[in-house]
Amino acid sequence: MKNLSAHFADEAIRLAWEQERKWNIDYYPDLYSFLKGIVDSLRSNFLHLKETEITDALPENEEMLMSQITSDPEKDYIIKEMEEDIARILASDEEALSVFECLKDGLKPREISKELDMEVEIIYNIVKRVQRKLKKYDIN
Secondary structure, eight states: OOOHHHHHHHHHHHHHHTTSSOOOTTTOOSHHHHHHHHHHHHHHHHHHHHHHHHHHTSOSSHHHHHHHSOOOHHHHHHHHHHHHHHHHHHTTOHHHHHHHHHHHTTOOHHHHHHHHTOOHHHHHHHHHHHHHHHHTOOOO
């Protein structure tokens, strides 16, 4: 798509006009804030979809994946360090840590909700909480 921002803006206006998105005037006091919220949501969903398309292209089972990966001690050490750092960041939030571990194991939110016996909407909220906490994590 050549002009993705224009597409998001057009779609936000259409959703608002056709009342597919309800305007909570208490949360969004002006039209600009409301439309910006819709655009942010569309962008987030788009990025999540693209991320899913990329990760869905990975091999189906662990054996196939492991056969494609050559062992690299330096990379293994870095990954281990990152996992320890992330565990420290999420240590004060047991739910977030549990959801992160499930995500790391390749489970999708619906599978995590069954695994942890929680509503899927709660899992999505926890995933966003994990993302916010890890956004501060500097990979470099």
